[in-house]
Amino acid sequence: MDVPKRRMIVDIxxxxxxxxxxxxxxxxxxxxxxxxITASVFINDNEGGLHQDYDRWLEELVPFxxxxxxxxxxxxxxxxxxxxADAHHKRQIMGREVVVAITNGKLHLGPWEHxxxxxxxxxxxxxxxxxxxxx
Amino acid sequence: MDVPKRRMIVDIxxxxxxxxxxxxxxxxxxxxxxxxITASVFINDNEGGLHQDYDRWLEELVPFxxxxxxxxxxxxxxxxxxxxADAHHKRQIMGREVVVAITNGKLHLGPWEHxxxxxxxxxxxxxxxxxxxxx
Amino acid sequence: MDVPKRRMIVDIxxxxxxxxxxxxxxxxxxxxxxxxITASVFINDNEGGLHQDYDRWLEELVPFxxxxxxxxxxxxxxxxxxxxADAHHKRQIMGREVVVAITNGKLHLGPWEHxxxxxxxxxxxxxxxxxxxxx
Numbered sequence: 001m002d003v004p005k006r007r008m009i010v011d012i013x014x015x016x017x018x019x020x021x022x023x024x025x026x027x028x029x030x031x032x033x034x035x036x037i038t039a040s041v042f043i044n045d046n047e048g049g050l051h052q053d054y055d056r057w058l059e060e061l062v063p064f065x066x067x068x069x070x071x072x073x074x075x076x077x078x079x080x081x082x083x084x085a086d087a088h089h090k091r092q093i094m095g096r097e098v099v100v101a102i103t104n105g106k107l108h109l110g111p112w113e114h115x116x117x118x119x120x121x122x123x124x125x126x127x128x129x130x131x132x133x134x135x
Numbered sequence: 136m137d138v139p140k141r142r143m144i145v146d147i148x149x150x151x152x153x154x155x156x157x158x159x160x161x162x163x164x165x166x167x168x169x170x171x172i173t174a175s176v177f178i179n180d181n182e183g184g185l186h187q188d189y190d191r192w193l194e195e196l197v198p199f200x201x202x203x204x205x206x207x208x209x210x211x212x213x214x215x216x217x218x219x220a221d222a223h224h225k226r227q228i229m230g231r232e233v234v235v236a237i238t239n240g241k242l243h244l245g246p247w248e249h250x251x252x253x254x255x256x257x258x259x260x261x262x263x264x265x266x267x268x269x270x
Numbered sequence: 271m272d273v274p275k276r277r278m279i280v281d282i283x284x285x286x287x288x289x290x291x292x293x294x295x296x297x298x299x300x301x302x303x304x305x306x307i308t309a310s311v312f313i314n315d316n317e318g319g320l321h322q323d324y325d326r327w328l329e330e331l332v333p334f335x336x337x338x339x340x341x342x343x344x345x346x347x348x349x350x351x352x353x354x355a356d357a358h359h360k361r362q363i364m365g366r367e368v369v370v371a372i373t374n375g376k377l378h379l380g381p382w383e384h385x386x387x388x389x390x391x392x393x394x395x396x397x398x399x400x401x402x403x404x405x
Contacts, residue, residue, distance in 0.1 A: 029166055029268055031299055031369050035380030037314045043231055044172045049211030050223055056205060057197060057224055062327060070326060076319030088320055089327055092364055094227055096313055099166050099234055099369055101266035108264060110170030129378060131371035133299055133404060134268060164301055164403055178366055179307045184346030185358055191340060192332060192359055229362055234301050234369055236401035243399060245305030269403060 003122030009051045010117040012041070012128060016100075017107055019130045026105045028134015033097035035129050038087035038121035040094035046114040054094075054118075062089040087120035094118050102134055138257030144186045145252040147176070147263055151235075152242055154265045161240045163269015168232035170264055173222035173256035175229035181249040189229075189253075197224040222255035229253050237269055273392030279321045280387040282311070282398060286370075287377055289400045296375045298404015303367035305399055308357035308391035310364035316384040324364075324388075332359040357390035364388050372404055 001010060016032055032041050044050065066083035067074025075085030098115065101108035117128055136145060151167055167176050179185065201218035202209025210220030233250065236243035252263055271280060286302055302311050314320065336353035337344025345355030368385065371378035387398055 027268075029164075029266065029299075031371055033369075033371075035383070037380070037382050042227065044223055044227070045212070047212060047215060049214055050220060053205070053210045053212050053220055054224070054227075061196070061331070070323070075323045077315070077317060077323050079319055080317060085320060085323055088314055089324070092312065092314070092324075095230065095365065097369060099168075099232060101166055101168075101264055103266070108266065110172070110262070110264075112172050113170070127380070129371055129380075131299065131373070131378065133297075162403075164299075164401065177362065179358055179362070180347070182347060182350060184349055185355060188340070188345045188347050188355055189359070189362075196331070230365065234303075234367060236301055236303075236399055238401070243401065245307070245397070245399075247307050248305070 001126055003119045003124065003126045006122055007055060008119050008122055010119065011046070012117045013115045016115050016130055020102055020107055020132060021105070023132045025102055025132050025134040028102045028132060030100050030102055031097060031131040032100070032115060033129050034117065035127040038084055038091055038119070039126060040091045040096060040118040041098050041115065041128065042094045042118060043098050043113045043115050045112055058090045058093060061093065062086050084121040090120045102132070136261055138254045138259065138261045141257055142190060143254050143257055145254065146181065147252045148250040151250050151265055155237055155242055155267060156240070158267045160237055160267050160269040163237045163267060165235050165237055166232060166266040167235070167250060168264050169252065170262040173219055173226055173254070174261065175226045175231060175253040176233050176250065176263065177229045177253060178233050178248045178250050180247055193225045193228060196228065197221050219256040225255045237267070271396055273389045273394065273396045276392055277325060278389050278392055280389065281316065282387045283385040286385050286400055290372055290377055290402060291375070293402045295372055295402050295404040298372045298402060300370050300372055301367060301401040302370070302385060303399050304387065305397040308354055308361055308389070309396060310361045310366060310388040311368050311385065311398065312364050312388060313368050313383045313385055315382055328360045328363060331363065332356050354391040360390045372402070
C-alpha cells in the first residue's frame, strides 16, 4: 500500500476480512503484522480523534529528532545516517502484530475492534503480511 | 465476567486452563484476547503490589481526563461524548492479547507466568475470547 | 542461554531459524516468547545504537529503583524483597512474545526484521520458548 505521509494510520480491516474470506478457512487464526520495523499493526477504535490523540501521545513519549546526541534529544541510531530512531520506538509501544481468531469463516472480534496499520516512517510503499492457519 | 470498577485487574488464569483442558488439544496454541478496546490481556506476576504499581505508572503515562482539549490534558476522542480516551491508550501499553503454547495438553508457561485481564473502562460486564488451535 | 548482565539484548534470530528448519514445517506459525516475566521477545533492527537508545528510553519511562516507597520513586512490588519492579514494567512496553509466519519452510519476515530476547533482570540462565504449528 502507498503511505504518503511520514506518520499515518491506514485502515486495513476490510483487506484482512477479504483475505480470510478468500482463504475458505472456517476455524483458525490469522496473523497480521507489519513487514517494516518502523510500523505497527494494532486493533482499536475507528475514530479519527483517537488517532490524533495517539499521534500526539507517541510524539510526547518519544519525540522525532534527527539528531545523534542523546544529551540533546537525539538518538544513537541516527548515527547510521537514518533520522527515524523515534519510529523504531513508537512501533514498540503500538506493537508489531495482532493475532485474531477465525470462527465460522469470519474474523472473531468484539463489536468495536478494528484493524489498522500505523506507519511511523512512511512516504513510500509499505507491506503487511496476512497469514492464515486453520481448516 | 463482571468488572465492577473502572480500572481493575481480573485473574483469568484458571479459566484459560479450564478451556484448554476441555478442548482436549494436546499440541497447539491458545489465543486469549480482550474483546473490548479499552482493555488488555497480559501475562505477568500474580502479585498485588506490582498490580498497584502498574496502575499508578499507566496513570502517569496517560492520565484519565474527561476533557476534550489536548492543551489542558484532555483528548480529542472525548469529543465523541466518551470520557475514556486514556483507556484506549493504556490498553496499547499493556497489549490486546497473548498467545500461549499448549504442550502435552497444558499451558506451556514459565514458572511465574500468570494470565490476567486488565480493564481500563469497566463498571459493566466484559468478555474475553479464548481460541484454541492444534490437535 | 546465559545472560550475564542485568539488562541485555540477546540475538536469538539464528536459533529460531534453526528450530523452524528442524521442525520441517512448511506452512504455519512460530510463537517465540520469554519464559520470564522480567523479559521480552521483540522484533526490530539489528543495530547496536538503537539497542542503546531503547535501554536509555526504557530507563526514563520506568527507572530502576530498589526502593519500596512510590513517593520517592520506588515500587510496592519491591516490598516482596525483590528489587526488579522496573523490569516487570519494561517488559510490558517491549512485549512478551512474537508470532511469525512460516512460509515455504522459512521465517516469513520483512527485510530488516530480526528477533531478539531482551532481559531486564538477568545475571543468570534464562529460557525462551519456541513453539511451531503447521504442516
